[in-house]
Amino acid sequence: MTHATTESSRPTWWAYAQKAVRRLQQDEAENPLSRGTMKLGGARRGFGLDDDLPAQLGASADVPPASPLSILSAVPDLRHLPAGDWDEIADAGGDPAATTERGDALPPVQVPWRKLLITNQLAASVGSAERLDDILAAGAVTLLTGVAEDDLKLTAQMLTHLIPEDWLIHFEGGDDFSEQCLSVIKPRVTDSKIGPTAARDYLSDVVKGLQSSKPVLIVQTSNATLPPDLPVERLQRIALMPVTRDVLVATLCTSHSATGRIDEARVRAALPEDSVLSSISPIRLAFAMRGVTAREVAERLSGSVAMPKKSAGAEPGLDDFTGAGKALRAARQLVRDLALWRAGTIGWHDLSRSLLVYGPPGTGKTWLARAIGNDANLSVVTGSFAEWQAKGHLGDMLRAMRESFADARRETPAVLIIDEIDAAGSRQDADRHNHNYRVQVINAFLAELDSLSREEGVIVVGTCNHPETLDPAILRAGRFDLKIAMSLPDAEALYGVFRRHLTFPEADLRDLSRRAVGHTPADIDAIIRQVRAECRSDGRELTLEYLRACFGGHDNVELLHRIAVHECGHAIVCAALGLGRVTRVLLTRGGGEIHVDLRPQAGLTGDITATLSRMLAGRAAERLIFGTVSAGAGGSIESDIAQATQLALAIDSKLGLGLQGAVWRGGDEAALLRDPAIFEAVRRRIEDAEDRALAILATHRTLLEDMARALVAAREFGLAEAANWLRQLPGSSDTILAGALREQPHLN
Template sequence: MKTAFHTTKRSPGFSAIEEPSHAAARILALQFLATLEKIERGTDASFVDCGGRPPHDDESQIDEPAADRRPDVRAAWTSVPADLAVVAVLVARAFKAREGLLQALRCGSPVVVIATHAARLVEPVRRIVKHCIVGHDIGSTNLKSEGMRLLKAGRTGILVRDGLQDTDRPDYGNDLIAQALPIRVPLIGIAPDPMRHLPRDMVRAAEHRLALPALDRSMVEVVIEGLFGERATCRLNDELLRTLDIADFPVALRNVSTAVDAMEAIARTLVRKQAPLDASPSLENLHGYGEAKIWGAALIGDLEQYRSGQIRWNEIDNRGLLLSGPPGTGKTLFANALAKSSRVPLITTSVADWNSERHLSGTLRAIRDVFERAREAAPCILFIDELDGISSRACVSGEYREYWTQIVNCLLEQLGCHDDRTGVIVVGATNFPDRIDPAVRRAGRLDREIAIRLPDVIALVEIFRHHLHPHPPPDVSLMTLALAARGRTGADVEAFVRRARGLSRRAGRELTIEDVLNEIRQGRPVLSAMAKRRVAIHEAGHAVVGRALGVGSIVDISIHDAGGELILEPAFDGTSTLSTMEACLAALMAGRVAEEIVLGDVSIGVGLGSTSDLAKATRIAGDIELKFGLGVLGPIHVEMSSKDVLFLPGILEAVSARLGEAEKTARSTIEMYRRDLTLIADALQESGYLSGSEIEELLRSPDVDPSAMIGAVPIQT
C-alpha cells in the first residue's frame, strides 16, 4: 500500500518539495495575505479567495480566479507584518506542492506534519495554518490536555512544538494523539523537525509530510506583490539571493511604499548584511584547507537538501567538527566562509567568553545561553573558539577538579542533546587538540577532527591574491611573495599586506611588490645568486634521486629566503621494507652529493638543525638498527636517544656505514640522470618553484644541447 508522503527514493522522511505551478502557488499565497490583512484590520477573518468569494470545499474553485482579479490588498502598504507575509508565501508553496491537500483538509481527516526547520518559524506557521488554511468557519483546537474536550467533528486539531521544551520529544504526547485519531478530524503538527519534536504516533500516522521550502526569486516577487499590491521583478543577483532570510524583510521594508523601492531596499539590506562576510572568501574560494574544505562542501549540500525537505536532520552526518592547527591558520575564517556559502547564520563564541564570568553558575549559564541562541537561529553554525580552554578532567586534580568537571559535563550535555540540537552545526577550534577532554570528541559530538596545516606555496599565492584584491601591484609576481612567506600563515599574509598598504598610503603612492616583500622579510637577508644556484642544485639532487628510486611522489620543490625545500608525499609507512628505507636514505643524501658532483664541495646546510637532511637520514638509519629490527642487532626494538646511541657498541659504525652506502647510491643515480639534474636545477633557479607535474613535463621535453648541461660549462662558486 502506497502512502502519500512516500514520494522520493532518497529518503523515507520528509520529501522534497515537488515543483508546483508557480501561478497556482502565487494565487494561494495572495489569498493567505488577503486573509491576514483582514485580520490585521479587525474585519472578517474567514478564508477568502482571490475573487473575494466565500470559502469553498472544492479546491479547484479556490485555485481558479479570474486572471485580472487580485485579493483585497492595499496599493501602498499592508498592515500584515513583512516576516509573516514571507511565511505565508512559504506555506502556500509547500501546500500547493501536494495536489488535493487543501480539499482533503476541508472535507476529510488527513494527518499533516510540517517541518519549519527553525524554532522561530513555528508560531508564524501556526497562525497561517489556523487563519488561512483552517479558517474560522471550521475552527481549530490546540492539541493539549485541556483542549482535547473541544476537539470534535468539524474542527481541526493543531499541535505545535518549537523544540525548545523538555517535553518536545517523540515519546511525549502520544496519549493525546491516541485520543484524537478516532475522532476522524484533520490533525496538523508543526515543529522544526517533526521526527524529533512531535509525538511519534502523529508522525507515523501522517499521510502528508511537508517542509517549508527555501526562498527563491519567484517567492520574493509574490511577497512584494502581496504587500504592495503591484508586481515587481526580483533584481537580486544569485549571491545576494542565497543570503536572504525571513528576518531581512522587516528590516528592509520598514519605510518603503512601492514594489520597486521594496526590491531595491531588500538589495541594500543584503549588501549591508553581507559586509562583514564579504571581507572573507566563500568556502569555494578558500585555499589550503584540504579535508576541511571537502567536509564543508559536503555539509553545504546536506543543508540545502535538509532545507528543501529531501533529507531529515539525523541523516546529516557532518554535524560536529573539531578544527585543529597552529594559530593563524584560518580556523575562524573557515567558519565564516562555511556560514557564507551555506547561507545560514554564524553564531560565534569562545571558551574565554564563558570563563569571563565571575562565578561557575555564570559560566554554565553562558554555555547554555549560546546553545539556546543557536537553536533559535537554526539552521545555523555555532563556532566555539579556544576549545582547549576547557581542561580535560583527567588533567585536573585537587580543588579545581569539581569546578572543571561541572563545566565539561555542561558542554557534553549541550553537545550530546541531538533532539535539542536540530539544525545546529557545531564547529570547535583549538590549537592543542590533545588538551581537550576525550568525551568532547566521542561519536555524536565533535567526532571529526581535521587539522588545518600551514598553507603551501600555491595556497599562499591565492591568499595573497585575495588580500591584494582588487588591485595588486603592477607586474607583481605573487609566487615571489609566496616563496618569501613560505612557512607563514594566512593571518600573517593579511598582516603583511595591511602594513604594506599603510606604508604606501602614508607615502602617498601606489602599493609596490617591494613594500610587501619588505614587510615579509623584515630585514631578513635574501639568498645571493651564488647561494641560490647551490640551493637549486641541492634540491634538484633530491628530486632526481627520489624520482628515480620511487621514493614517494614529488609535490613541489622551491627556493625561498631561508634555502630550499622538496615536498614529497609520505615516503614510507608500516608496509615499507628495508629496500624502501635505503631508497629514502639515498634521496636524503642526494642534495649533498649533487653539490659535490657539480660544485666540487658540500655546504654545511645539510646538517644544520634537527630538521636537516643529515639529521633526518641519521634518525632513519638509527631506526633501522634499533627499532625496525633490520640492523646488525637483528630483531630488536630499543627506544634510545641520539646521545645514547653513541655509547652502544657497533651502532654508530652501522649507522655511518648505512649513510655511506646511501651516498654511493645517490652518486651513481645522479651520474645516470645528469641531464635531469640540469633541467630541474636551471628551471628552479629561474622560477623559484616547480610543482610535481611541472617537473614531469620538464623532463619529457626533447634533449637539449649538451653545452647547456651543468658541468659542461664551469660554474663560478
C-alpha cells in the same frame, strides 16, 4: 523591458498557499473581535480545503459581496480597468493591478500581514495537499525547523489554516478524543526565551506526543533541544521557508491588494535578492510593510538593506582566493550545495554540514570559513575555545560555549566558526592535570555538535593547528564530515593575496608571489601594512622594488641552497622507495617542506625501515653534497630526527618487531631510551636508515643537484613539476607523471 508574470511561472506551492490564505481571511471575517488572539491549549479545528470564501465573505454584514475580480489572481497580467483609469492610477503612484473598479486598493478584510506571511511560509514549506497527507498519516512524526522564538505562537496559530476541515490540532501533547487530530509539540516561550523549566517540559511533551496514536508535528526553534536519543534521521523534516520573493509577493497580493493581484513585474524588480530577504530583520520588514503599495514595500526593503560597497580586504569572498587547493575546492562545493539546498533541489542531509580546516597559523583558515558564509549569504557566528575559557571558571566557560551555539541557531541559516578547537585537548591525554575539567569541556562540546547535527540550517567550520591532539570523538564523521589540511599557499594562491592589496600589473604581482612562497597570507598582510606605514612616514610612494626587497631581496643564497638540497633529498628517496606520490616541495621562511600522499603499508619491517630512510633522507642529502649536516633535521618533536626516533623505538616497544618480541611497552619514550640495549638498537636503526638514503642519493647525485638549484629559483614545485623531476628515477617515469597529471584539479 518589463516582463509580466504568468500563472505558469508561479511556484508549485502557490495554489495551496492561496487556499490557506482564503481560510485565514474567512476566520478573520467571522471573528473580527478576536483577530490576532487564540488560546493554544486544547484543540483547534481546521478549515475545509474547498470552502467558498467569496460566498462566505458576501454573507457577512461587514464585507461586500464577491465580484468577478475574485478570478483575477489567476490572470496576473490581465487589465481589468479602462486604459485611462489604469494609467491615471499608475501616474498617481498607485497600483492599478491591485485596485478595483470602485477604487478600492485594499482587501475587504484586512488580515495582519504577519499572519499572511507566516501562512504563506508554512504553505510553501509543506508544498501541497498531497505532502500534507504524509504529515497527517497514521504514525507520522514530522519535525518543523527554522521557526524563531518570537514567531512560535503565531506559527502554531496559522497551522490551523493548513489542515482539512474535519481535523483538529491539539497543542498539549498526548491523546485527544478526535480520531483525526494532529498533535503539535512546541516549546513554551516567555520573553522571547525558553527557560529551563520550559526546556524540560518540551522534552517531556515530545515523549508524551510520541506515546500517542496520533500523527505528531514537533516544532523546533533555534534554542529548543530535542531528546538526545530521538532518531531525527528517521523523521519527516520540514524547514520553514524563509522570506523569499515568492513568499513576499504571495503575501502582498493579499495584504496590499483588493483584487488579489499586484504589479508583480515591478515589485519583483524592486525586491532584494532572496539571500538578502531571508536574513532581513523583523523591524526592517515591519517598517517596509507599512508602505501604501506593494511596490513601495519592495522599495523600502531594498533601501533598508542597501550596503556600502565592500572595501578591498573588508570581508572575504571565495573569489578573493586563487589556486585550487583542497580546502578551497571543498569550500566552493559547499557554497554550491548550499545554493541547491536553499532552492529546494537537495535536502539538508545531502550536504556536508561540517568542515575541519587545519594547518599552520596564518594560512587563512578563519578567512576561508568567513568567505564560505559571505558567498553563501549566511550569517557568520564565531567562537573559540580561547574566548570561552576567558570567561572564567568551568561553569562560565560552558555557558559561553552554549551561547555561541545558540547564537548560530538564532541566526540560521548560518555558519558557525569555531577557532582553536585543538585547545580542547583529548580525554585520552596522559597528562592527568585538569583531567576532569578537560572531560567536562569535551563532553559538553560533543553534546552541542550532536544536537546541531540533528537540526537544519547551521554549517559548522572548525579550525585548528594540530588535529592530532584532538579527542578522537571530535573527529568522528557526523561531527566533522570533512577534514582538510590548509597548508602554506602556493604562488597562485599568493597572487590572489597580492591582488587584493596592490594594483601593480599582473606580471609584477606574479613575480612577487613567486618570491613570497613560504609566507602565509597573514605574513603578507602584515608586511604590506608595515611597508605602507614606512612609506607614509618617509613621504615616498610604495614601489615594486621596495616590495621585492621585502620578499626575497635579502635571502641567504647558501642557506636556501642547503634547504633545497635537504627537501629534494626527501623527495628523491621517497619516490625511489615507492613510498608515495610527492605532491609539493617548497622553501618557507623558516626552512622547507615536502608534501607526500603516502601509500598504505602493511606495517612490515621493510615498510618501516624504508620510512625511516625517507625521514632521514634530507640529512643524508646534506652530508652527500656539503660533507656536513645542519641542525635542520632536528629540534622539535615534529622534526625528522624526532619522528625517526619515535618510529625506531616503536619497533621494540609497541610494534612487536624488535628486541622485546610481541610485547607492548607504552609510556615515557625518554624513559625507555635509558635502557642501553634499546638505545643502541634505536641508534643503529637510524644510522642504517640514513646510510641507505645516502646510497640512493649518491646514485642520483646529478638529479639531486639539478633539482635543488631549480627549487631555489622557483621556490616551490607543485604536483606536476615534482613529477617531471622524479620521472628520471628508474621505473618512475610513467607512473609518477601519469598519476600527477591525472590528479591535477580541473579549473572552471
